[in-house]
Amino acid sequence: MIYCPKCGTANRQGSKFCNECGSPLLATGLRCPMCGAMNPTGNLYCDRCHARLIPAERVPPEEEKPERVSPLKGISLPSVPVTEGGSGEKWLSELRAEAEEVAPLPEGEIPPWLAELTAPAGPTAPEVSPPEAAVPEWLAELEAPTVPAAPEVPPVEAAVPEWLAELEVPAGPAAPEAPPPEAAVPEWLAELEVPAGPAAPEAPPVETPVPEWLAELEVSPRPSPEAPVPPLAGVSAPPSGEIPDWLREFQAAPLVQEGSSAKLPPIALVDTAASAPAAPESVPPVLLEEETPIPPPGEIPDWLRAAAEEAPPELGGLVPAEIPEWLRALQPRAEAAVEEEPAETEGFLSGLRGLLPIGRGLDMPATAQPSLPRAPSPAAVARAELLQGLLSRPLMTSPAVEAREAYRPTGWALSRLLVGVILLGAILLPMLVRLSLFSPPVVPAVETLFAVVHQLPSGTSVLVAWEYGPAEADEMDRVAGPLIDHLLRQGARLVVVSTRPEGPVVAEALLASRLADPSERPRRIANLGYVPGQAAGVREVLGNLDGRTEVSTGLPAAQVEAIAGVHSVADVGMVVVLAAQPDDLRVWVEQVSAARPDVPIVAGVSARVELMSTPYLTAGQIRGIVAGLTGGAAYEAKLDTGWGREYEYYLNSLGLAQMAVAALAVIGALIFLVGGRKR
């Protein structure tokens, strides 16, 4: 439980705001980078594995702390302050981006993808206490929500992968640029060191800080008389505290003054080609000391051979491991004899060799002497081949998280084919076998529309809003056809306008097919074309009808006879709206009733608009409506314009197709009711 700092209420783990007073809940714990245990925010060391939680460096004062730019609750994000004008070179920001993705988060908050890796796969979404009665999944009111409980993605194994645990820099503000002065030395290595002297190293280490995982491979460079140094590189120190005596004799002379934590390169990656001074025989050579001449491979140094022959009995049954051939080949050795280099005599660097003499050539740039490449010795060639072999081996990485290949839902192709075949069959059947299953129904709205159009005096001009394009033409042509035909028969003069780019072209096609005598076209029909801008365009065109150009003839509208005497919507006897979308109907009804409330408005709409259009019908704003193919068929039956044959085809096909889909829905319901829910 998390206790709210303001009102003390106990809130559930992981909630971001207090349930009682709503104040944001501060971070409630620090996760130990080594063992993952959660520690109270105040801890310096982890309770379980005593690893240091907060690095020893100075905590940046308040104003330097990067202010959280986007306080995104629920998603714990490494937020990076926006650096004005880009920060340094591009490679640095990319490095920062990768380092940030790997480095742990400042307040101990772990990004969900990682939290999933460490914590057992639990619900990661920040749960807000959902009130009992309010439905968890919005429609699952009577029964458990159908949301698939088990996430499809197989939960990633909970244990932190080994490579990630090592890579994590110890918790604490992970500013990658600021080199941590001293990597937290693991427990077992700390014991081998001399208990840290009070004097913290004044001179910051010259070499670059060695990352944690690399430090483990090195032998502690600070041998002290009491704690001898294990002789061989790479041999990890015995875990128990006391040092076996076989080890003690290999103890090297105190080379480095106590207290200096100079970090030497871990493995003797010594550039033996450089003119390193030959260490005098008297000082027992330590493999890692830079200046020690390494005997050529095959020829064992006498101190090692002595140790090998002696095989001191008290080894406690430990047979001295003989060095395998491939490791010996890797053993570096001195290539050329190097001349003597005087050791330093005084100052705190006394005893060190190979130091740059003060004054001589310090100002000279360190140029490498170009040594002519001699024929590489067979050993070097062998080493190179071995390295090449290692590199050419395929990279063994953790099994790549293959893209979760989407599983195909069961019976998908089968149900798709079944529905397709039945649907096409139902549509084609009336063409093969002459059916007369369905006849045009009697629709009250069509009756009123027919009556309104019937009493229209001859010669009145009618404004037609053509709000459909080619995609809806197959349905809307059959809805609008009889209505337009009836208007033309009544002697009305049509003024066509559209707020869709494709409207005028589709209008031309239908008007041409429905006008009995094409020569009467200029007298009967004026197509004013496309008006951009939904409601604003409509308002504009209602105010000024004859100011536009007629599409089919290209003449200005004033010269077209069909629109003579009509300047605005005030001069129009009726408005017909042919709408395939509910919005278009609403826009036209609002604008026309606003501009001229008493003009009769009728509509021819698609089936999908029928549900939204009934309020206008009941409110009296629209006098009559013909909706969908059934409406068109009913109107055609009353008008009998000779298109009856086509309507019969359409009606039967549509009726059968609807029956087919209804049957499919019921069958599907039974199948999947019995067959079981989605896995």
Add this chain to the structure above:
Amino acid sequence: MSLILPWLLIVVALVALLWIALRARRGRIPSTRSLPAFDQLPAELGHSAESGSPIFFTLGSGAVGSDRTLTSIAALETVEGLADAAVAYGTSPVVAVGDPTLVPLAEDVFRRAWNRRGTPERHDPTNVQFIGVHPTVYAAGVADLVLHERIHGHVLIGSMDEEAALVTHAAEGRGIPQSVAADRLPALGAMYPADARLAAGEELFAGPARVAALPWYCGSLRVQDVLRFLIVAFILLKVLGLW
């Protein structure tokens, strides 16, 4: 039509919004009920980062400048709530828009997310795709993308009608988990039987509050509830003939 009622509604809404904004500043942020369509998006984003394939957003064809503007803006804010997380994971989602006015606004969402992260040059403007002007053509184009691109999850949020069924059909065919938020009735009729977590009608506008959880988003949901009760009272008064 008298203009008193619209003024009354807008003024009351403004006053309620300012009052709740003050309460939110004092820490009293209302907790909202959970909406599965949005609550699982952050986790979905994590999985998508793991699998390396992006999440696909279908923003619909609601033109900015028309009366569908605010549905598209709510959808953009939901995507913006996820943009910072997506950018932090390095997988920036693919967004398909059906109206040209949405192209600049959608690109800005990700460009600013990369700017906030400090690496503006990693912004790839082609992750916002303008597909087709006509709604049905847009839906068919998006369905083709969903069928053939490597995507991890599909989120449909915005202004669409029943042609949205083309997109959810394609995503269901590939077994891709989907979240759908639609506010138009034909779309809701087509989306209810689809294989998707549904947020219906007004719940689309709760998307930003659930994904980004900023105080003023949660506050405005509380205002919607306040207005809801006022309208219920108005309806009851009208039924009793007192208005």
Add this chain to the structure above:
Amino acid sequence: MTADLIGLIVGTLLTLLVLSYILGDNPLYRLALHLLVGATVGYGVAVTTVTVLQATLPALRSESPERVRVLIPLILGMLLLFKGFPRWSAWGNFSTALLVGVGTAVAVSGAVMGTIIPQAAAVGSLGDWLREGSYGLLNGFLVTLGTIGALLAFAFTVPRQPTLRRLWNGSVGVLGQMGRLFLLAAFGAAFATALTASLTVLVGRVYAVTAGLQQLLTLIGMSGG
């Protein structure tokens, strides 16, 4: 005449390619679809730019104050094109600001004056219902219950105090459950009407293809025979 014949062949062929999606997603369908997406965008760009330019250019040439009123949107339009280049994208903020501002106002006024108030007021009163006879009362009551229920089904925030919360669940929660059923009725009706509309279009397309094929067969028969 040959243009119509070629057109008929092309139209019928393209319709068949798109209908083949019913049997399964195939490369031919994808070709036809990509052709459609490209053609629609090309058509849209052409119509919009020509219409807008035809509306603005004459005003630009005339010396009247009308010029200024047209110049500003054209400049804003040019600025919007900067959004195509991420580096100067910020300069297009004015144009998107105009689109968002105007769009917001249009949407808010549409929502308030076109949807909320008319729909809330359309519930009618007891008097109206009684005038429609005994059924009127039942219908009116059901519509009111359903509207209020559907509205309360979306309630987002819940009171925190336990006592208030129990009261809330008892009242708003129950009404919300019922409202959800009315919402599902609306979804079912929307589904059915949308299905009827698109089925009509599908029937029309199948008829167009069969008519086209029959016409081509007769032509081939005629020229062959």
Add this chain to the structure above:
Amino acid sequence: MDRLVTRILPTAFAVGTGILVLLGYLLPIPLLASVRDELVRWAVIVAAFAFILGFFNLLRVHSQRSRKPGGIYSVVLILAALVSLALTMAALLIPPLRFLGDWWFRYVLSPLQATVAGLVAFVLAVAAFRLLRHRREAGVLVFLGTALIVLLGTLPLPVPGGEWLATLRMWWMNVPAMAGMRGLLIGVGLGVLLVGLRVLTGTDRPYSE
């Protein structure tokens, strides 16, 4: 200077135009109404430029994709876009070439758009078939029941129950479905209103840096 041009001025501009246009709707003052119409006309012109932006976005996306496997489709798309642009421009601007534009619209665009609209019926049918696989709560019966009533009531079979089904459909659409639709539309209206107020008060700034 940077903050002023990319943040403060656009915010002022958006809030200003928004409030002006909204007042144009809410106050019956002719001056405000003309300012409102003028600003809406500006938005239409700027939207046309957005179309050009969208067109180049399409070309850029698909030219990139045409280099990847399966790029032939993107090549077809780019060609179709350019041909369609040229033919329609010619049809609108050069009267003698008008028949080309009409041919392209009538025999390529229309059949394709109509047939894709027809596919919507197929996918809706598949969704109806698999309805119980995705939704398992009691409410699905209301959805299925309503869909069947409205679907079968549209074109009743000439069987005796046919007439009764048509009247049941009429009632079902005018009472339960209408009530649900009304609640939904009012709810969506509230959502739109609140997002609008957040934009008009400058809280949400999708346009600003």
